[in-house]
Each structure stands twice: as structure tokens, then as C-alpha cells.
Amino acid sequence: YYDTRKPKNFPPGPPWIPVLGSALHVHRLRKQTGYLYRATAELAQCYGPVVGLKIGKDRQVVLCGYEAIRDMLSRDDFDGRPQGVFYETRTWGKRRGVLLTDEEFWQDQRRFVLRHLREFGFGRRTMTDLVEQEAEQLVKAFQQKLEGFQVQKMVTVFPRRYFLTALKTEQFSTFLLDSSISFTSCNGYTDTTEYRGVLMEYASHQGEVELFLCSMDAGVVMSMHNAFNVYILNTLWSILAGIRFSHSDAELKKLQSLLTELFANIDMVGCLFSQFPLLRFLAPTLSGYKQFMYTHQQVWIYLKAELDNHKATFEPDKLRDFMDAYLKVLSSNDKKPSFTESQLLAICMDLFMAGSETTTKSLGFCFLYLLLYPDVQRRAQAEIDAVVGRDRLPSLNDRPKMPYMEAIVLESVRMFMGRTFSIPHRALKDSELLGYYIPKDTMIICNFNGTLMDKDIWGDPDVFRPERFIDAQGSIFIPDQYTPFGFGKHRCMGETLAKSNVFLFTASLLQSFNFSIPPGSLPPTTDAIDGVTPSPKPFQALVTPRAVG
Numbered sequence: 001y002y003d004t005r006k007p008k009n010f011p012p013g014p015p016w017i018p019v020l021g022s023a024l025h026v027h028r029l030r031k032q033t034g035y036l037y038r039a040t041a042e043l044a045q046c047y048g049p050v051v052g053l054k055i056g057k058d059r060q061v062v063l064c065g066y067e068a069i070r071d072m073l074s075r076d077d078f079d080g081r082p083q084g085v086f087y088e089t090r091t092w093g094k095r096r097g098v099l100l101t102d103e104e105f106w107q108d109q110r111r112f113v114l115r116h117l118r119e120f121g122f123g124r125r126t127m128t129d130l131v132e133q134e135a136e137q138l139v140k141a142f143q144q145k146l147e148g149f150q151v152q153k154m155v156t157v158f159p160r161r162y163f164l165t166a167l168k169t170e171q172f173s174t175f176l177l178d179s180s181i182s183f184t185s186c187n188g189y190t191d192t193t194e195y196r197g198v199l200m201e202y203a204s205h206q207g208e209v210e211l212f213l214c215s216m217d218a219g220v221v222m223s224m225h226n227a228f229n230v231y232i233l234n235t236l237w238s239i240l241a242g243i244r245f246s247h248s249d250a251e252l253k254k255l256q257s258l259l260t261e262l263f264a265n266i267d268m269v270g271c272l273f274s275q276f277p278l279l280r281f282l283a284p285t286l287s288g289y290k291q292f293m294y295t296h297q298q299v300w301i302y303l304k305a306e307l308d309n310h311k312a313t314f315e316p317d318k319l320r321d322f323m324d325a326y327l328k329v330l331s332s333n334d335k336k337p338s339f340t341e342s343q344l345l346a347i348c349m350d351l352f353m354a355g356s357e358t359t360t361k362s363l364g365f366c367f368l369y370l371l372l373y374p375d376v377q378r379r380a381q382a383e384i385d386a387v388v389g390r391d392r393l394p395s396l397n398d399r400p401k402m403p404y405m406e407a408i409v410l411e412s413v414r415m416f417m418g419r420t421f422s423i424p425h426r427a428l429k430d431s432e433l434l435g436y437y438i439p440k441d442t443m444i445i446c447n448f449n450g451t452l453m454d455k456d457i458w459g460d461p462d463v464f465r466p467e468r469f470i471d472a473q474g475s476i477f478i479p480d481q482y483t484p485f486g487f488g489k490h491r492c493m494g495e496t497l498a499k500s501n502v503f504l505f506t507a508s509l510l511q512s513f514n515f516s517i518p519p520g521s522l523p524p525t526t527d528a529i530d531g532v533t534p535s536p537k538p539f540q541a542l543v544t545p546r547a548v549g
């Protein structure tokens, strides 16, 4: 009976039943809508922007509107992070790290991490160099896959009259760039060679049409959703531990695939064993506990080996990276008790998890939408050609002169975070939010779908339209409601790095290549894979070099 009673003036929501709370109700909605963020958005339609739930042992409040989210994120009362098995087993049974800790412990550690990440690269020249270096490697890797392939000017001069006739008789299947076309005979109408290819550019002048066509076999079809992981991780890991991973590093690949799988099986708000902790013992596999532990153990082993390596080569006067800076503090006598070796490992794990998945997935969504919106791709390429040209790679210094590319970054992150939640907060004491009573220790979650995909704010939220971030003067304009990195004291620590990566990786690839839907394939779906953070479903692109400008 006690389990079914809601605290007085607790935010409205579905009824609570013993032990399960509102879990079944939410589960049903999730099945219907396909996603947890949609299930809670539906609840917000019914109960308002502040929804009260109980999932197993967890009392949760989900916020679904800008006003509620802004109020919560800007108040110290809600600066806690959730407690419990889920948040402790990941770091050896005690809350450690910077992602899921709070109060004085977190403040000291966050301050240290921010200061030293800045020292070794964040927001400084070193970061610029690192991101530019990785972008260059990424372009090289794409070029290698396309090696030996040249844009073929297969048909140069084409009598316009014949060309138009061919179009009318549908010898050309379509007249869109990046589409596949095939036709027979052109040179003087006697050659009966069959031409099949992807139309990359055309120019019509003086009664003639010039076609730039690349052979379909020569373009390379590549998986795009996972094309960026290692390069993204390298920008972060160089700063943290001075390491650059090779693309073929088998151990890293194994680790990343374990993490990807784990992230798809748990949610931002926990999973079965965190809400029903007894299930760890009764059903370790079904409740996700076994997989959670196994993946974390693998990450610990990996990080510990690197830490041992650093300890063996550590020189207090020659600090190479963030790990060294932390080791130096550990060796001093006046360090605060929160500075420990396990805390260093937990910070590395947090940054490893928070840093690589998020940026990689933002890039995944970016290229998914670039395939679906070829006009956006062309406009970006026109800006790249005008500002950078083709003789050198884009750099982060070009950024202020490239508002359209900057807008693509903002729009890609909106598409990514508009399908998920922020990291949960916790009420540090009994509080009030938009007139409701929030008891101490309640978990509070922002559903970013309610702001980043709100029709009233964006008009056409499902459309990939970077122009929405550009004002009448052609400058970047960011509405207040755009908060994919959170705000307040827990604001994301990697925003600068993440945006720089998405900007430069995208600009560098678009400078050299066109990305299109492979001929004969359906357009990729915009449905995502649910999980801690959403991922685009696996998709492929036909990558062809751009014709020389």
C-alpha cells in the first residue's frame, strides 16, 4: 500500500502499482512508440511538462518543456547525480569519476579535469592541431579506399538537342546529380558503347551539354554510421593519455563494439537491474547485469594497462598529458582525499564513454541527413570552395567564415540529442519545481525531444535545415531553447572538442567527396536505435571524388 502512494503534490503521472510502480505503463508506451523518449513525450502530452513516475525503486520526474528544463538545470538544489547499484558498480562499487558524481567530490574533480584538459589541449592550439591531424587522416583513409579511381569525363561534348531527346525518351533514368544514369551511343551517334555511371556534374553551354560521369563500379559504397569512431577517440585520447590508435587496433575495436552493444541495451535512466536491484542475483543475464559487468571489466583492464604504462615512464618534471598531471597530484602530500588512482581511472572511463560515442553518433546523423538532403551538401561544398578552395584542407581557423558549415554542426547535434535525454540529475533536498513537490533523492531527467524537436520552436523539426541557425545578416543565430549540451554547473565538458570535430571532419570530407544513396538502394531510414544515446541505423553511402573544381 505504501508503495502505491505518491507524495503529496508530486508531479502527475500514471498510477503506481506495488513493486513495479509505473514501469508497465511506460514499457507499454515504449513498445507502442518504439522509443523511451517518445513514450515519455506522450506522457507529457497527457500530464503536462513535469511528469512523475516510479520505475521499480526509482522515483523519477521527467521534464519535457523548455521552461521546466531551464528551471531545473539552473538550480543548485538539483545538481545531484543519481545514486544506486547502477551508478556504483561501474566504478568498483563506489561512485567515482566526473560524469555521475556530485557535491564537493565532483566539484573538486570537475575543476581539476577542466583546468588540465585545457592545459593539454582543450580549446587551445594543441586541440586544433589534433583535430586537424585526425581529419587529414580520415580523408586519407577515404582516399585510399577510392585509390586508382579518377573522375572520368566520360562524355564531354554532347549536342544539346540529342541530350534533350535522350532525356525525353528516358534513356537517362533521371537528371539529378548523384543519380545513376545509363545510355548508349553518343559520339557522332555511331559509337554504341553502353555508358553506366553516376552523374556528378553537368554544364550546359552553347547548345551543348558537358557531363561529368563516374563509373558506378569505381565509386565506393561505404558504411557511414561507424566510419568515425577511432578518429574521434584519437582527438580525446591524445590529450588524456598521449595515445593515437590505429584504425586496425583489434583490442580497441573489440572494446568499442562491446560498448556500442552495451549502450544499445541500457537507457540513460538505467536498466532493469538498476530499477529492480534484486534481479542482479535472480536473473543476471536477463536484467543486463552480466553484460554490464563484463563490458566494464574489459574497459577497466584496458585503462589499467595504460595507467601502469604511464606510471612506469612517469617523470614529474615532464608532464606529457592529462594522466601524468593527475599522477603528479597523486604523488604530492597535500592532495585532497578525493584524488585517488581509482578516481583517475574512473575519469578516463567517463571521458572515454561520454566523449567518443556522442560525437561519433552526431557525425553519423550528420552524414545520414546529408545523403537525404543533397542540396545541403551542395551548399556546404560551395561554401568550402569559396572559403578554403581545393588546394588545402579546411582548418578550424576557417570556422568563423563558414556559417553554413557551422549551422550543419548545430543541426546534426539537434537531430542526435532531439532523440534522447540528458544525463539524469538528483534532487539534493526536498524542493519545488514549477509548483510541484520534488522529494530529496528523486531522479530528474530532461527529455530533450521536448525542446529540440518542438514544433512551436522549430516549425519543421524533422527537416534537416541548417538555415534555421542563420539570421538575415548571414550570421549564426542560436535560439535559447537549443541546449543539447545542457547548461548550468553540469554543462558538458567536451562541447568545444565535439563541435570542432563534427565541423572539421564534415568539412574535410565534403571538400573532397560527394556522398549519395547507392544506386538501387532505398534512402536510409531516420529511425534510430534506442539506448543510452541514439544511433543511426547502419547505412551506406556511395562515395565518389568530387570533380576537380
Ligand code: HEM
Binding pocket: 073, 098, 099, 100, 110, 236, 350, 351, 354, 355, 356, 358, 359, 362, 413, 417, 422, 423, 424, 484, 485, 486, 487, 488, 489, 490, 491, 492, 493, 494, 495, 497, 498, 499
Ligand atoms: C555531440 C557531442 C556531445 C553532446 C551532445 C554532449 C552532451 C552532454 C550533455 C547533455 C551533458 C549533461 C549535462 C547535464 O547533466 O546537465 C553532458 C555532460 C558531460 N559531457 Fe558531454 N556531450 C558531447 C560530447 C562530449 C565530449 C567529447 C566529452 C569529452 C570530453 C564530453 C564529456 C562530458 C562530461 C565529462 C560530462 C559531465 C559533466 C558534469 O556532470 O559535470 N561530452 N554532455
